[in-house]
Amino acid sequence: MPQHIGIVGCSAEGASLCYRTICVEGAGHLGPHAHPEVSMHTPSLADYTACLHRGDLQGVADLMLDSADKLARIGADFLICPDNTIHQAMTFVLPRSPLPWLHIAEVVAEAAADRGFGRLGLTGTRWLVDSEVYPEKLAARGLDWLRPSPQDRDAIDRIIMDELVNSVFKPEAVGYFRRVIAQMKADGCDAVVLGCTEIPLIMNDGNSPLPTLDSTRLLARAALRRAVGDHPPAA
Numbered sequence: 001m002p003q004h005i006g007i008v009g010c011s012a013e014g015a016s017l018c019y020r021t022i023c024v025e026g027a028g029h030l031g032p033h034a035h036p037e038v039s040m041h042t043p044s045l046a047d048y049t050a051c052l053h054r055g056d057l058q059g060v061a062d063l064m065l066d067s068a069d070k071l072a073r074i075g076a077d078f079l080i081c082p083d084n085t086i087h088q089a090m091t092f093v094l095p096r097s098p099l100p101w102l103h104i105a106e107v108v109a110e111a112a113a114d115r116g117f118g119r120l121g122l123t124g125t126r127w128l129v130d131s132e133v134y135p136e137k138l139a140a141r142g143l144d145w146l147r148p149s150p151q152d153r154d155a156i157d158r159i160i161m162d163e164l165v166n167s168v169f170k171p172e173a174v175g176y177f178r179r180v181i182a183q184m185k186a187d188g189c190d191a192v193v194l195g196c197t198e199i200p201l202i203m204n205d206g207n208s209p210l211p212t213l214d215s216t217r218l219l220a221r222a223a224l225r226r227a228v229g230d231h232p233p234a235a
Contacts, residue, residue: 002029002036003227006076006099008067009042010083011165014197014216018082021220029228036227039076041067045165048086052127061092072098080104080223082197082216085128105137107222108193108213112143117191119144121184121210123177124195126157134195146189152180164198174202182209 005022009015019040026035043063051059064086068079079101081087087104094101112120120138122129122145129147138145148156159173177199181192189210194200197216205212 002229003077004037004039004075005223005227006068006071006079007038007040008064008071008079008081009040010048010081010086011045011198012042013165013167013201014082015040015042017197017200017216018080018220021217022224025221026224029224029230036224037075039071039074041070043067049161052085057089058092060086060089061096064089064093065096068093068097068099078102078223078226080219082219084133084195084197084215085125085131087133088127088131102219102222102226103137104215104219105134107218108134108195108215109137109141109143111218112138112191112193112213113141115191115211117143117211117213119146119189119191120213121146121148121181121187121189121192122195123148123156123180123192123199125160126153128195129153129156134193145193146184146187148180148184152183156180160196160198164196164201169202174207177203178207178209185209 007015007019019038022038023035027033047063048060076099079099084104120143122134135145155176163170163173184192191213192208192210193213194203195215200214200216203212
């Protein structure tokens with residue numbers, strides 16, 4: 001039997017895309033209309049952002065662990081979190097977690113290495129891009145990275161937090177991302193990490209100046225492989 005996937009949700013749009021990907025693409029592993037059992041728990045996004053604004057990563061971890069405990073009690077076998085930003089708290093989460101996790105940045109780094117990329121542009125919330133979540137995992141794979149300028153980090157953060165997480169998708173946002181990614185290409189990047197799970201709702205290989213690494217779908221697909229036994233065990 002496939003393993004039961006537990007989703008620790010944060011923002012609704014990203015968690016929904018991850019959930020839908022698992023359910024739709026499960027058929028490719030298990031047959032028509034089939035997918036592993038999936039459960040998700042999501043506290044209020046406001047609880048997470050309150051912790052992030054005051055730099056309280058232990059508070060973020062406590063919220064993640066509350067979801068993890070609830071998912072463990074209803075039978076999940078392992079956990080994923082379709083939110084890049086709150087992976088900053090994983091060092092506080094893993095020692096206390098009742099279940100193993102797949103780490104979104106490790107999944108993206110593995111995909112980048114497999115595809116032969118060498119230097120990745122990073123996009124995401126200001127919290128994420130300023131952090132070491134991706135640099136740490138990319139460096140472990142021998143990969144280089146580039147952060148956007150401070151001005152672009154602020155603008156992208158505003159698009160994510162004011163628009164994308166609220167299901168607002170504007171052509172102007174697409175245009176801004178395209179300009180930022182084009183600059184990354186000019187600066188030597190050969191791919192871009194869509195490091196907020198909402199960014200794939202407006203950016204993809206069809207409209208990006210660089211190949212994209214869609215963190216949301218890559219994580220969902222890694223979870224599928226893990227659930228059906230086609231992937232090394234979660235850490």
